Amino acid sequence: MFRSKLRYSVLRGSHDFQRCKHTSKLDAIREKLREGPGLADFVSEDRPKDWNEYEGKLKREKGEAERLRLPPWLKTTIPTGSKFSELKEQLRELKLSTVCEEARCPNIGECWSGGKHGTSTATIMLMGDTCTRGCMFCSVKTSRAPPPLDAREPRNTARAVSRWGLAYIVLTSVDRDDLPDGGSAHFAETVREIKRENKEILVECLVPDFRGNRDSIETIASCGLDVFAHNIETVERLTPFVRDPRAGYRQTLKVLQTAKEVNPDLITKSSIMLGLGESDQQVEQTMKDLREAGVDCVTLGQYMQPTKRHLKVFEYVTPAKFKEWEERGNELGFLYTASGPLVRSSYRAGEFFIASLLKDRKAKSL
Numbered sequence: 417m418f419r420s421k422l423r424y425s426v427l428r429g430s431h432d433f434q435r436c437k438h439t440s441k442l443d444a445i446r447e448k449l450r451e452g453p454g455l456a457d458f459v460s461e462d463r464p465k466d467w468n469e470y471e472g473k474l475k476r477e478k479g480e481a482e483r484l485r486l487p488p489w490l491k492t493t494i495p496t497g498s499k500f501s502e503l504k505e506q507l508r509e510l511k512l513s514t515v516c517e518e519a520r521c522p523n524i525g526e527c528w529s530g531g532k533h534g535t536s537t538a539t540i541m542l543m544g545d546t547c548t549r550g551c552m553f554c555s556v557k558t559s560r561a562p563p564p565l566d567a568r569e570p571r572n573t574a575r576a577v578s579r580w581g582l583a584y585i586v587l588t589s590v591d592r593d594d595l596p597d598g599g600s601a602h603f604a605e606t607v608r609e610i611k612r613e614n615k616e617i618l619v620e621c622l623v624p625d626f627r628g629n630r631d632s633i634e635t636i637a638s639c640g641l642d643v644f645a646h647n648i649e650t651v652e653r654l655t656p657f658v659r660d661p662r663a664g665y666r667q668t669l670k671v672l673q674t675a676k677e678v679n680p681d682l683i684t685k686s687s688i689m690l691g692l693g694e695s696d697q698q699v700e701q702t703m704k705d706l707r708e709a710g711v712d713c714v715t716l717g718q719y720m721q722p723t724k725r726h727l728k729v730f731e732y733v734t735p736a737k738f739k740e741w742e743e744r745g746n747e748l749g750f751l752y753t754a755s756g757p758l759v760r761s762s763y764r765a766g767e768f769f770i771a772s773l774l775k776d777r778k779a780k781s782l
Contacts, residue, residue, distance in 0.1 A: 474732045484731075490757055539586040539587070540573055540587050543562075543602060544562055547559075547590035549662060551659045552657065552726055552727045553650075553658055553659075553719060553726060554722070562590070565592075569602070569606065570608075571609055577617065584617070584618045584620070587607065587621050593662065597631070598627065598632050600635040605639075607641050618643070618771055619642055620642065621644060622646070622647070623644070623646050625646065626671070633674045637675040642682070642774055643683045643684075643770060643774075645687075646685075646686060647668070647686055648688060648702060649663075649668075649688065650692055651688075652698070652702070653698060658727065670709075672706070672711050685711065685712065685715070686713075687714065689716075689718070690716055690718060690731075690741075692727065692729075699716075711750070713754075713770060714750050716742075716745075716754070718732065718757040735757060738757060738759075751769075752769045754769075
């Protein structure tokens with residue numbers, strides 16, 4: 417579907433030609449993406465079209481403590497529908513957790529019900545629903561001693577994915593600092609089980625940092641996955657206030673860089689939350705740092721306070737500003753930049769693009 421219609425004459429030994437061909441190919445895929453589903457296809461249609469007319473307060477001033485009111489472009493509908501209920505029932509039956517529920521993702525209704533395109537998707541959260549860390553932006557439960565791993569989880573996950581008939585699945589997990597390998601072997605076994613069921617399915621793993629342990633990173637990077645994702649979350653200045661003390665900005669960059677070193681064929685991916693008090697200069701520097709670490713794809717989305725116990729939103733970033741970051745990401749050389757108020761790490765239009773890129777690569781290798 418995404419195969420380029422452009423035909424090239426053969427110019428042997430021309431490095432410039434090959435580079436031009438590669439760029440044109442990416443441009444062709446991006447054009448297909450523009451023709452395919454985008455953010456507007458995956459969010460409710462009752463949002464106001466002229467976002468520039470909103471006159472509400474979007475940013476807290478220094479010293480102000482009150483919470484900002486949610487702007488109209490971030491309001492989502494209550495999850496309903498038979499597909500939503502069916503997917504939830506299947507997940508409970510197989511005792512699987514999802515980051516969609518635990519992190520209170522605002523897109524859960526659209527993703528689980530299938531939206532316009534009728535394809536239900538969920539991001540499976542491995543190793544239970546209790547994390548050993550306590551980041552100030554995340555609503556996942558925390559404990560120093562979470563329950564032991566479920567040995568049946570890799571198989572149950574593969575069964576669920578096979579039952580849904582998906583072409584692209586995202587696996588993530590809580591942090592398990594209580595385990596010697598951080599749970600990397602369990603994670604890798606889940607990927608292998610999924611691939612045994614269907615070798616054609618594309619698997620993205622949104623992984624913890626494993627305390628920067630190279631062996632654990634290598635276990636994941638070489639297990640047969642297609643996309644290695646690990647989130648930087650915020651700019652370097654805010655990292656100590658936003659993330660758990662065990663999660664470092666430089667450590668995250670090293671994890672992403674190591675994965676690429678172990679498996680150069682992997683597509684690597686990271687995500688940045690906006691609205692926590694970062695400056696434009698700091699966001700741009702973070703994007704540059706990710707590119708320097710070899711990251712291929714980046715997503716930028718609005719931070720939304722999950723409960724009163726978590727960090728307040730400092731600013732609601734406008735859709736126009738998110739569009740600017742998308743354009744800047746393309747200028748910096750990312751293969752794909754997904755940027756929008758409701759964009760999350762697991763963003764379906766982003767998966768749409770990555771899937772097309774991977775399929776194109778596979779076709780070339782045959």
